[in-house]
Each structure stands twice: as C-alpha cells, then as structure tokens.
Amino acid sequence: MQNNIQAIQNILNGMWDDYCTLNPAAKKIYNLLTAQGEIVLNDHIALRTIQHPKLGIESLAKTFKKYGYIEKSDYIFKEKKLYAKHYEHPHSDLPKIFISELELSKVSPFVQTTMSELAEQISNDLINSDNFSYCGRPWKMSFETYNKLAQESEYASWLAAFGFRPNHFTVNINQLKKFSDITVLNTFLKQNDYKLNSSGGEIKGSAKEYLEQSSTMASEIPVAFTDGSHLVPGCYYEFAKRYALPDGKLYQGFVAASADKIFESTNKLK
Ligand code: NI
Numbered sequence: 452m453q454n455n456i457q458a459i460q461n462i463l464n465g466m467w468d469d470y471c472t473l474n475p476a477a478k479k480i481y482n483l484l485t486a487q488g489e490i491v492l493n494d495h496i497a498l499r500t501i502q503h504p505k506l507g508i509e510s511l512a513k514t515f516k517k518y519g520y521i522e523k524s525d526y527i528f529k530e531k532k533l534y535a536k537h538y539e540h541p542h543s544d545l546p547k548i549f550i551s552e553l554e555l556s557k558v559s560p561f562v563q564t565t566m567s568e569l570a571e572q573i574s575n576d577l578i579n580s581d582n583f584s585y586c587g588r589p590w591k592m593s594f595e596t597y598n599k600l601a602q603e604s605e606y607a608s609w610l611a612a613f614g615f616r617p618n619h620f621t622v623n624i625n626q627l628k629k630f631s632d633i634t635v636l637n638t639f640l641k642q643n644d645y646k647l648n649s650s651g652g653e654i655k656g657s658a659k660e661y662l663e664q665s666s667t668m669a670s671e672i673p674v675a676f677t678d679g680s681h682l683v684p685g686c687y688y689e690f691a692k693r694y695a696l697p698d699g700k701l702y703q704g705f706v707a708a709s710a711d712k713i714f715e716s717t718n719k720l721k
Contacts, residue, residue, distance in 0.1 A: 454627040455543055459518040459609050463546070463556065464579060466496060469585040470617040473672060474686040476645065477620060480667070483643060484622070485627055494623040494691040495537070498584055499610050502552045505569045511615070513684050514581050515540075520548060524704050527542035532557040536582060537705060546621070546697060549667030553606055563605050565596060569611060588614030594676040596684065612674050612683050616718070619666065621689035625701065633663045633692045640667070648687070662695040669717045678686050687716040 471478040484491050500506050506683045527534055528551070535551035537631070543565040555563045559646040572590040572676045577583060592611055601608035609618070637653055648666045656662045666689040671682040 453520045456545075457661065459520075459540070459545065460580075462514065462518070462584065462662065465582055466585045466617050467620065468619055469587070470686055473613070474669070474688065475531060476667060476670060476706045477686070477688040477708045478611070480640065480643075480688055483639075484627070484630065484653050489627050492544060492623045492626045494621040494625075494689075494693070495549045496548045496553070497545035497618045497622050497689075498548065499606065499613070499618050500615070501566050501568060501570065501607075501610065502554050502556070503517075505573065505575070506570050507706055508550045508552050510578050510676070512536070512538060512548070514584065515548050523547075526551075526705055526707050528613070528707055532604070535705075539703060540650070551606075553610070558607070559603055560602055562600060565600060566611070572586075583615055583646075585616045586614065587616055588612065590614070591677050592682045593678045595678060597676065597681075605715070605718050611682070612637065612676075615683070615695065616713055617686065619629045619687050619689045621664075621691050624663075624690055624692035629699065631692075633665055633690065636690055637665050650715045650718075657696045660706045662704070663692045663694075665690050666716045675708065689716075 481491055481576055496512050500508060500511055515538050519539050519542070523539050525534065525536045530556045533551045535549060553566070555566060560561040569592065577586055577589055580586070597608050597612050600611055610671045624631060624633055624636060627636070630639060633654055637647060640647065646668045648668050650698050653665050655664045666687045669687040672685040673680045674683050676715040693703070696702050
C-alpha cells in the first residue's frame with residue numbers, strides 16, 4: 452500500500468508539474484492560497500481521450516487502477532458526445548481521477564478520421580508507460596486541422612493540440628479554511644485579476660445537487676504545429692465544493708449538467 456501511494460504520488464507530481472508549465476496561473480493561484488495559510492488539496496484531476504481501441508478511457512485508467520484507484524461512477528454528456536468515468540483512491544487525500552472520452556461513433560466523418568489517424572501515430576509502449584497521463588502530444592498535426600476540429604468539437608481540438616496531460620486540476624474547497632465558501636473564493640480570485648468561466652453562471656451546480664464548481668478561463672498559450680506556432684486555449688484551474696448527502700457522507704460524484712458548462716472553460720475567449 453505504501454509503495455502504491457509513493458508511486459501514484461510520483462505520477463500525480465509529474466502531472467502537476469506538466470500542468471503548471473502549460474498553465475502558470477494555476478501555480479500562482481495555488482501560491483496565493485498557500486500564502487493565505489491554506490493547505491491546498493485536489494478534489495479531482497481531469498483527463499481527456501477518445502473512444503478508440505488503443506485509447507479509450509481504460510488506456511488512461513489502467514495505471515491509476517494498478518496503484519489502487521477504484522472505478523466508481525460513469526457519466527454521459529450527450530451534447531458534447533462524451534462518455535466519462537471517475538476513479539477514487541482508498542487514501543482519501545488523493546484526488547479523484549475523472550477521465551472522459553469523445554465518442555467517435557457520434558461525430559462527423561472528418562473528426563472521426565482525423566482523430567483515428569492521430570491515434571495510429573502513438574506507440575503501444577507509450578500507452579503502456581506509467582507516465583502516459585502526462586506524456587503530452589505524441590503526434591504531429593497542423594494548425595489548419597486544429598481549426599477544422601475546433602469548428603465541430605472544441606474537445607477534439609484541445610486533445611489534438613495538447614495530447615495526454617491534465618486538462619485541469621481542481622482545488623478541494625471543503626479543505627480550505629478562509630475560502631470554504633465558493634462565492635468568497637470566486638471574489639478573491641477576481642480581486643486578483645483572474646477571469647472566471649461565466650458560461651451558465653460563475654457557480655455551476657448547487658448545494659441541492661451536492662456539488663458547486665467554478666473555474667478560471669484557460670489562457671491562450673503558444674503551441675508548435677507543423678505550420679507554425681499559434682496561440683490556442685490551454686488548461687484551466689477548477690474549484691469544487693461538496694455537500695453532505697442525507698446519510699451524512701460528502702457526495703463524491705459529478706453533475707453532468709454542470710460539467711457540460713465547465714468543459715467550455717477551454718473555449719476561445721470571444
Ligand atoms: Ni472537473
């Protein structure tokens with residue numbers, strides 16, 4: 452068990468470092484909170500993939516399962532054509548892992564073909580390695596293809612541009628002291644000049660649904676494509692507050708309607 456925790460901690464650290472390189476704002480917000488005396492734990496980390504024989508949810512889940520994570524619930528995001536599962540570790544300080552996949556059978560032939568062609572460029576050795584969840588983009592692609600994908604599926608274009616790495620980390624608000632109210636936390640973030648995703652309101656979900664979430668908007672970062680370097684939306688930082696179910700235990704699942712809006716945090720700023 453101890454070995455498993457050390458191994459998974461190393462992977463989570465690798466994911467965090469990769470994520471902060473792409474999203475320096477997350478590290479700055481993390482530092483802002485710790486400077487206020489907070490201990491920042493993660494509620495969950497989100498990963499993206501495609502429904503494909505080589506790359507389904509299982510390709511990312513297997514390493515987490517190997518080190519003690521257990522599959523819990525699954526989710527359908529009809530409009531965004533996504534299917535997702537979440538995993539929990541018996542060691543409750545470890546974040547949940549939320550893995551979604553784009554359902555290729557439901558997208559256009561263009562998106563289907565493009566994503567399948569990208570998938571063919573990945574080696575099985577990479578998929579089978581422990582650091583697959585933060586290996587980055589294992590294929591070559593053009594900005595032209597990125598834009599075409601984005602017209603139909605922002606999710607597909609993000610995955611094509613960034614590959615396999617955390618899309619977001621999520622601060623566990625319940626563990627904060629001064630900022631245990633999501634509205635107070637949001638105000639603090641805005642006072643520090645962070646732009647929040649306001650699609651569907653700044654706070655997604657409610658105490659009634661046992662989960663409230665907010666997030667920053669992903670800032671645009673330069674990405675190298677075969678036809679040059681271009682600015683595209685990167686990763687965002689999320690914040691989650693959970694409420695107790697009638698049995699007194701904190702709800703640990705996700706709310707599909709809220710996550711649907713949260714996915715839009717990597718949309719291009721208008
Ligand atoms: Ni999330």
